Amino acid sequence: MNRKGLAVGLILLFIVSIVAPMGIGNKTNSTKNYEKYNLNSYHISEVYNNEKQIRRNLVPDTVISDVSVSYKGTASPSNVLGPMNSSWPMYCHDTHHTGRSPYSTADNPPGHMKWRFENDKIGCLYGSSAIDSNGIIYFGGVDFFALYPNGTLKWQYPIEGWSESCPAIDDNGTIYVATAYGDPNYIYAIYPNGTLKWRYWIGGATNILSSPVIGLDGTIFFGCGQSIVALYSNGTLRWQHSTNHLVYSSPAIGDDGTVYCGCHDTYLYALYPNNGTVKWMFKTGDWIRVSPCIADDSTIYCVSLDSYLYAINPNGTMNWKTNVGAGTSPTIGQDGTIYAGWSNLYAVNPDGSVKWIYSSAGGIEGGTPCTSREGIIYFGTYNGYLIAVNPNGTEAWKAPIGQCQSAPAIDEEGNLYIGGMDGNLVGYLYAFGPGGVLKVEANGPYNAMYNQSVQFAGTIYGGIPPYNCHWDFGDGNTSEEQNPKHTYCQIGSFNATFNVTDSEGNYSSDTAKVTIIARWPLVTITKPVNGIYLMDKRILPFSKPVIIGKITIQVEATQEPFGIERVEFYIDDTLKATDTETPYQWTWSTPAFFKHTITAVAYDTSGKSTGKSIEVSKFF
Numbered sequence: 147m148n149r150k151g152l153a154v155g156l157i158l159l160f161i162v163s164i165v166a167p168m169g170i171g172n173k174t175n176s177t178k179n180y181e182k183y184n185l186n187s188y189h190i191s192e193v194y195n196n197e198k199q200i201r202r203n204l205v206p207d208t209v210i211s212d213v214s215v216s217y218k219g220t221a222s223p224s225n226v227l228g229p230m231n232s233s234w235p236m237y238c239h240d241t242h243h244t245g246r247s248p249y250s251t252a253d254n255p256p257g258h259m260k261w262r263f264e265n266d267k268i269g270c271l272y273g274s275s276a277i278d279s280n281g282i283i284y285f286g287g288v289d290f291f292a293l294y295p296n297g298t299l300k301w302q303y304p305i306e307g308w309s310e311s312c313p314a315i316d317d318n319g320t321i322y323v324a325t326a327y328g329d330p331n332y333i334y335a336i337y338p339n340g341t342l343k344w345r346y347w348i349g350g351a352t353n354i355l356s357s358p359v360i361g362l363d364g365t366i367f368f369g370c371g372q373s374i375v376a377l378y379s380n381g382t383l384r385w386q387h388s389t390n391h392l393v394y395s396s397p398a399i400g401d402d403g404t405v406y407c408g409c410h411d412t413y414l415y416a417l418y419p420n421n422g423t424v425k426w427m428f429k430t431g432d433w434i435r436v437s438p439c440i441a442d443d444s445t446i447y448c449v450s451l452d453s454y455l456y457a458i459n460p461n462g463t464m465n466w467k468t469n470v471g472a473g474t475s476p477t478i479g480q481d482g483t484i485y486a487g488w489s490n491l492y493a494v495n496p497d498g499s500v501k502w503i504y505s506s507a508g509g510i511e512g513g514t515p516c517t518s519r520e521g522i523i524y525f526g527t528y529n530g531y532l533i534a535v536n537p538n539g540t541e542a543w544k545a546p547i548g549q550c551q552s553a554p555a556i557d558e559e560g561n562l563y564i565g566g567m568d569g570n571l572v573g574y575l576y577a578f579g580p581g582g583v584l585k586v587e588a589n590g591p592y593n594a595m596y597n598q599s600v601q602f603a604g605t606i607y608g609g610i611p612p613y614n615c616h617w618d619f620g621d622g623n624t625s626e627e628q629n630p631k632h633t634y635c636q637i638g639s640f641n642a643t644f645n646v647t648d649s650e651g652n653y654s655s656d657t658a659k660v661t662i663i664a665r666w667p668l669v670t671i672t673k674p675v676n677g678i679y680l681m682d683k684r685i686l687p688f689s690k691p692v693i694i695g696k697i698t699i700q701v702e703a704t705q706e707p708f709g710i711e712r713v714e715f716y717i718d719d720t721l722k723a724t725d726t727e728t729p730y731q732w733t734w735s736t737p738a739f740f741k742h743t744i745t746a747v748a749y750d751t752s753g754k755s756t757g758k759s760i761e762v763s764k765f766f
Contacts, residue, residue, distance in 0.1 A: 227316040227379055229360040234277040234555040237312035237357035238477055238514065241399040242440040245477030245485075245516040247556035252520050253580060254560055256534070256543035260582030261297035261607050263575040265289075267304075271565035271573025272512065274312035274357070274553040276321070278338065283555075283563055284313045284321050287573055292321075292340060295557070297577055301340030307331055311357035311396070312553065314366070316379065322366050324354035333358065333368065335381060344381035348373075356407075357396035357437070361419060367405055369393030374407050374415060376422060385422035389415065396437040396475075398446070400460070406446050408434025414448050416462060426462030430454065436475040436514075439484075441496065447476045449486050455494060466498035473511040474525070475553075479537070485515045485523055493523075493539060502539030506531075512551030518560070526550025526564055532578065547576050582608025588644040590658020595665045596637055596706055602644075602658075604628045609648035616645040620660065634662040637707065665706060667756040669713070669748040673700040674762060682733075691762040696735040701758075703730055703748035716745040738764045 229235045238245040268287035275285040281295040286309025292300040307328025314322045319338040325331045329351045335343040348354065348370045356369030364379040374393055376384040391410035398406045403419040410433040416425040431452030438448040445465065446458045451472045457465040471488025478484055483501060484494040487510050493501040508529025515525035521537035530549055534542040547566030554564040561579030568574070587605040594600045606613055606628070617625040619632050620640035634640065640660040647653050674691040677684045681695040703710045713730040715723045723732040730746075742764055747757040 227318045227320070227360075227364045228362040230278055230315040230317050230319065232277055232279040232315065233281075233558040234275070236276055236314035236359055237274060237396050238437065238439065238475065238553065239516070239555075241359055241361065243359075243396065243398045243437050243475065243477065244439055244441075245475075245514060245553070246480060247516060247518050249518065249556055249558050249560050250520055251518040251522055251524075251556065251560040251562065251579075254562075254578065255580060255611050257532075257545035258578060258580065258611060259545060259605070259607050260561065260577040260579050261585070262577075262605075263291075263293055263297050263299075264572075265291065265299070265302070267302065268573040268575070269308055270571045271567055271575065272310040272551045273565065274514075275555045275563045275565070275575065276313045276315050277555055277557050277563070278315050278319060278321075281557055281559075282338070283557075283575070284315070284323075285309075285563075285565065285575060286311070286313065286323050286325075290321075290323050290334070290336065291575075292338075293575070295559075295561070296583070303334075303336055303340050303342075305332070305334060307353075310355055314358045314360050316360050316364060320379075322358045322360070324356065324358055324368060324370075326353035326355050333366065333377065335379075346377055346381050346383075348375065355394045359397050359399060361399055361403065361405075363403075363419075365419065367397040367399070367407075367419075369395055369397065369407055369409075374405070374409075374417060374422065376405075376419070387415070387417055387422040387424075389413075391433075394435045398438045398440050400440055400444060400446075404460075406438045406440065406448075408436065408438060408448055408450075410435060412450070414438060414446070414456075414458065416446075428456070428458050428462050428464070430456060432472075436472075439476050439478055441478055441482060441484075443496075445496070447478070447484055447486075449474070449476055453488070455484065455486050455492070457496075457498060468492075468494055468498050468500065470494065471510075473509065473513070475514045477515050477517065479517045479523070480519065480521050481537075483537075485517070485525075491515065491523070491525060491535065504533075504535050504539050504541070506533065512553075514553035516554045516556060518556060524554045524556075524562055524564075526552055526554065526566065530566070532562075532564055532566075532576070545578065548574070581610065584609030584646065584648050584652040584654045586644055586646045586654045586656050588642060588656040588658035590642065590660065592642070592658060592660045594634065594660075594662055596662055597633060597635065597665075599631045599633045600660065602630050602632065602642065604644045604646070606646055609646070609652055609654070610650045612649055614647045618643045618645070634660070635707075637662055637664050664708060664750070664752060664754065666754055667703055667705040667710060667748040667750050669701060669703045669746055669756050669758045671699065671744065671746055671758055671760055672702055673698065674744075674760075691760065693734075693762055693764040695766050696733055697764075698731055698733045699744060699746070701725075701730040701746040701748070703746075705748070705750040705754075708751040711749045711751045714747045714749070716743075716747070718743050719745070734764075737766050739766075740764070 267289040283293045288308045290303040307325040321336045332345040334345045352371035354370045358368040366377045374387045389409045395408035405417040414428040430450035433451040444460045454467040455470045470492040473488035476486040482496045491504040508527035513526035523535045531544045533544040549567045552565035585607040589603045615628045643657045645655045678686040678692045712726045715732040745759040749755045
């Protein structure tokens with residue numbers, strides 16, 4: 147080989163050595179669609195007990211694979227993990243989304259609130275709770291929270307946007323949570339100690355309003371934007387099926403692995419779990435924005451915005467449909483009864499006939515029902531209550547929790563957890579069940595006018611009923627009611643104290659400030675009224691006051707408790723006279739023509755004033 151050929155060969159070899167690694171790198175894109183926290187050097191028990199959080203700003207942004215690709219050939223991870231065997235590991239309890247708990251709530255005191263958790267990073271609480279095998283409760287708001295069963299905070303993890311869905315827990319304790327309204331949004335995988343395992347970005351700022359569900363092989367399924375997505379448990383994309391509209395529905399999984407999910411394009415999708423291809427599609431009359439559920443005989447139930455509950459056979463044909471409204475995801479009781487509704491809660495037999503209807507008088511939008519082992523149905527209402535309904539459709543009890551669009555969850559002790567929001571859309575997580583540390587709230591401050599009734603509201607958490615309640619209103623008066631009314635006959639600030647003792651002798655109290663202010667003076671011009679006046683006498687009716695000659699303006703003015711000090715009389719904003727004794731009056735005798743404004747201003751002895759004006763026409 148001559149020198150020239152050797153030089154060309156060396157140049158080509160150099161170019162190949164640079165280009166080849168670049169080409170190889172472009173082919174290995176399956177590892178770029180998630181960000182991962184390496185746990186290989188840790189035993190899982192060590193991670194579980196480590197309470198230190200890794201904040202999100204310590205984790206680099208994730209890289210997304212090409213979302214237009216519907217199927218990835220990534221090998222399934224070898225250490226597959228299905229859902230945790232716990233009291234409530236995911237939305238509506240199980241992969242069938244039955245909302246059916248195997249645990250009893252029969253011994254719970256009716257409407258007894260154990261505790262209420264509040265945090266300024268909850269925000270609006272639309273999502274629901276999941277519970278692991280240690281009884282830890284997980285739920286999301288602006289941040290993501292883990293609570294001990296006694297309602298104290300275990301850890302708090304900051305997420306992008308906030309979570310409006312229910313987390314899911316796998317058999318190793320990893321919690322999967324979806325976010326919405328962030329930029330971007332993720333599916334997070336979080337270790338039980340509150341540290342990040344990985345997070346997956348689906349692309350853009352697509353909201354994930356669907357609750358993730360975990361298949362028996364560990365695959366995580368969820369709806370996102372206009373697609374239904376499957377991730378491996380290591381955070382890599384398994385497949386992504388494109389739909390024709392938004393997917394808010396949480397997928398349910400049949401016994402054969404079929405993935406069922408509703409869509410705003412009016413279809414219920416049945417997808418093969420291995421590659422996301424369509425098994426069949428069932429068309430309804432409107433959006434399907436809530437989640438389907440699956441009965442023991444494999445019948446699939448879904449609710450559409452056309453107000454119908456559909457019963458669909460496993461082959462995609464319709465069995466029946468019944469009008470129930472479109473507010474909740476349907477769930478299934480212990481005896482196979484299907485529960486769903488909108489304005490009312492419907493109990494529907496497996497043959498499609500209506501068993502009973504419970505009128506909630508508040509709407510059940512988002513308040514998906516669940517059932518206990520003995521068949522008690524629990525659900526929240528839009529107008530602010532958690533309601534317990536007996537299997538025969540009669541009301542067992544109800545308790546105030548604020549606006550509710552959250553599904554309840556039941557733990558193995560029979561405690562029920564549900565989210566609610568106050569009038570300012572501030573969210574709280576409530577726990578209902580026996581026991582708990584006695585704590586009370588007086589729920590102040592309270593403000594009222596003098597001689598106006600004040601409605602007090604005492605809240606009791608925990609303790610053992612029955613309770614002895616005692617209000618001291620701070621003005622020498624008391625009440626033994628939990629929610630009394632009281633009228634203050636004094637002006638000023640008072641401390642109202644709510645004292646409670648339970649049946650075991652435990653005691654708790656809370657104090658609220660009460661501010662009572664004086665009413666503003668009340669003033670009325672009693673003369674002139676509509677009509678024609680001639681020399682101070684009303685001679686004819688008319689649509690407005692018309693005055694010919696002089697007129698005596700008369701005023702009634704009162705104020706409690708201070709009384710009226712004086713009344714001032716104005717003509718066109720010019721002070722004409724002042725009267726300090728009843729009857730308050732002044733005679734306007736000076737000539738005037740056409741339109742004028744009479745104003746009377748009453749002052750009480752504290753200096754507060756109220757004015758009243760009328761427009762008149764005067765001649766001479």
